[in-house]
Amino acid sequence: MTRRVAVVGAGPAGLTAAYRLVERGFHVDVLEREAEAGGRTHTEHHGDGHWVDTGAGWLASFYPSTLALLDEIGQRHRLSPMPLRGGGDLLLDGRLVPTPNSVGRILGSSLLGPLDKGRFFVAMARLFATQRGDLAIDLDHDGETALDALAGFGTAARERIVRPNFEGPFFARLEQMSGALVRSWLRVLSVGTFFHVAGGMDAPWRALADLLGARTGVTVTGVETTRDGGAAVHIDGSADRYDAVVLAIPAPVAAELLTPDDRPAILSEIGYVPHVRLYAARRGAGPARSGIHVFPNDLVATVELGAGRFGAWGQVPDEWAWALACAPAASSGPLLDAPAEEVQDRIWAEARRIDPRVFPLDRADVVQLIRWPHAVPDVRPGYHARLDAFHQRPPVFFAGDWLVQPCVEGAVRSGERAAELVSGTLR
Ligand SMILES: Cc1cc2nc3c(=O)[nH]c(=O)nc-3n(C[C@H](O)[C@H](O)[C@H](O)COP(=O)(O)OP(=O)(O)OC[C@H]3O[C@@H](n4cnc5c(N)ncnc54)[C@H](O)[C@@H]3O)c2cc1C
Incomplete structure (x- = not known):
């Protein structure tokens, strides 16, 4: 039977x-x-050639089970390489500096001294020698905090390299993450290719x-x-x-x-960590893609904007501009149930204060408030x-x-x- x-x-x-x-x-x-x-x-689909990925925004080369499944069901053709979130600038105490998120950017970064850089590369080499590259969780590091696991990296690298690259995608403070989680992702994020999915x-x-x-x-x-x-x-x-x-x-x-x-x-x-973000798009030209990570952050942790077909979290048509502002976990919780208009106005006002190139909300053709009560597990x-x-x-x-x-x-x-x-x- x-x-x-x-x-x-x-x-x-x-x-x-x-x-x-x-x-x-x-x-x-x-x-x-x-x-x-x-x-x-x-x-969410907003018309021809215009969609917003309200949750997950990328797949990656270090997702073997997902890629194999998409192959089997004839969906792999939708994937094309994309730049990872984390590019862009850091807004640190009112100063805008490039995020040190690649070997070239780290070597050229004014945020780390030569000793900080040396320490970071040695710590990464050690991580590569001891951490598997398949997102495996090493239980030996599960009991420690991310800060403990990153002790060998030095404060400068931890704050300027790891924190911006983790607090964006995981929506949580480094202080609350497990050492095992951060180690598994540090290993893969530094070498992976990221994929956009055509059609959403x-x-x-x-x-x-x-x-x-x-x-x-x-x-x-x-x-x-x-x-x-x-x-x-x-x-x-x-x-x-x-x-x-x-x-x-x-x-x-x-x-x-x-x-x-x-x-x-x-x-x-x-x-689970909650997450609130606001997306808006308007007809007309706009600046090239860029992103800002705000430290310390309060109501808004990242502001990203761009124009043209590709590069958005989803896709906008040619001759459209878009912007996305994400709240950090600590302020997302209270924003989950607040009236939508109030949330939109507050987030957008803060996003425009951070990056004045963000267009006014009342000139947007599409506004999408995104609220996830259970965004990602709180590891x-x-x-x-x-x-x-x-x-x-x-x-x-x-x-x-x-x-x-x-x-x-x-x-x-x-x-x-x-x-x-x-x-x-x-x-
Ligand atoms: C803003 C955001 C950005 C993210 N970015 C990325 C990223 O870039 N890359 C990445 O890999 N991951 C990302 N993630 C995480 C990724 O989306 C999740 O890990 C993944 O979707 C989890 O899949 P799941 O099947 O476990 O749960 P879900 O995707 O949550 O699916 C659960 C389903 O169960 C349904 N359901 C719930 N209750 C009931 C019920 N009572 N009866 C019937 N159905 C029910 C829900 O409607 C839902 O469809 C992101 C998540 C968020 C929120």
């Missing part, structure tokens, strides 16, 4: 799990709350959801184990029985769906040791970026693992 599996969530984790389960001969129902699949790789970051995932016949606009309100060893999935007041369920959603969201008896303790220990010291001690049990399994790494590749690998666990159990 064909075994039935429900996968809750059509982000990269759930869709990968579902695809690998279908390959193994299971009957799989993918249930997605939003009208479209993709999760935090969501793209969610395009490959929407194609995969179509292939799998995913059901969108379906909110799962509860999941509970049944006496016969299966699980009941509740939707709109009715329940469906499955042999197994994969919850491919952020841990705090999964916790809400389970009864206290079925809820593993780890779910309440995993936190603090001790995080992976807790995960390591957690063993998934039937009939409810978990997938999601919180189980591996806070990125698309982490989500894809978690989906592959969940599929293996389910098939190992139900065989």
Whole structure:
């Protein structure tokens, strides 16, 4: 008899799990709350040739599982190399200086003295010798903070090189990240190629959801184990029985769906960082692409702007200009529920103060306020040791970026693992 599996969530984790389960001969129902699949790789379309990636903005050469999956489903052609976020300038105590984010820029940077530079390159060589390059988490460094893990790099390199390159993409302060997380990313960020996705970051995932016949606009309100060893999935007041369920959603969201008896303790220990950003675009010429990282930051941590077809977080048509302002995690939390207009006005006023080339919001043709309550897992010291001690049990399994790494590749690998666990159990 064909075994039935429900996968809750059509982000990269759930869709990968579902695809690998279908390959193994299971009957799989993918249930997605939003009208479209993709999760935090969501793209908003604003007309011909104009889209904004509101969540993930790039894939990378060090994402082997994601790239292999995109190959298999015929979506790899969408990828083209792009410059990584982190280029641009640092606004340090009112002074604008180029971000030292490549060997050439570091060597020429006025922010580090010759000794700082030497120390940085020696520390990087050591990191390369001791840290694997496949985003693997080295549990030996899990208990320490990022600051401990970076002790050998020296204060100047830590503050001027690592901090701007990490606090942008991870939305969290270096102080709160685990040493293991920072080590794994430092290793790959310095050598990776980054990819833009034609048609939007969610395009490959929407194609995969179509292939799998995913059901969108379906909110799962509860999941509970049944006496016969299966699980009941509740939707709109009715329940469906499955042999197994994969919850491919952020841990705090999964916790809400389970009864206290079925809820593993780890779910309440995993936190996520919120993130708020504002995108606007207008018809007309604008400056070439540039970005500013603000230190110390308060309401706005990065301001980026540009014009022309490529280089945006998504794509704008020719003869359009765009700008994006991102709030840091500490101010994103309170902005999640504040009235939209107030949030927009505050963020944009600050962005224009930081970079006067940002156009006024009332002259924008497109304004997109983006609010993620669960942007990325909050990977603090001790995080992976807790995960390591957690063993998934039937009939409810978990997938999601919180189980591996806070990125698309982490989500894809978690989906592959969940599929293996389910098939190992139900065989
Ligand atoms: C602003 C931002 C920028 C990012 N930048 C990058 C980047 O450049 N590169 C990168 O690799 N990663 C990036 N990430 C992280 C990346 O997007 C995530 O790690 C990845 O999308 C996680 O995939 P997932 O499948 O685990 O979860 P999600 O993508 O969140 O998917 C979970 C799905 O479950 C659905 N769901 C939730 N509850 C229910 C329910 N009750 N019933 C049914 N469905 C439900 C949700 O609607 C969602 O579609 C970024 C994230 C954000 C927010």
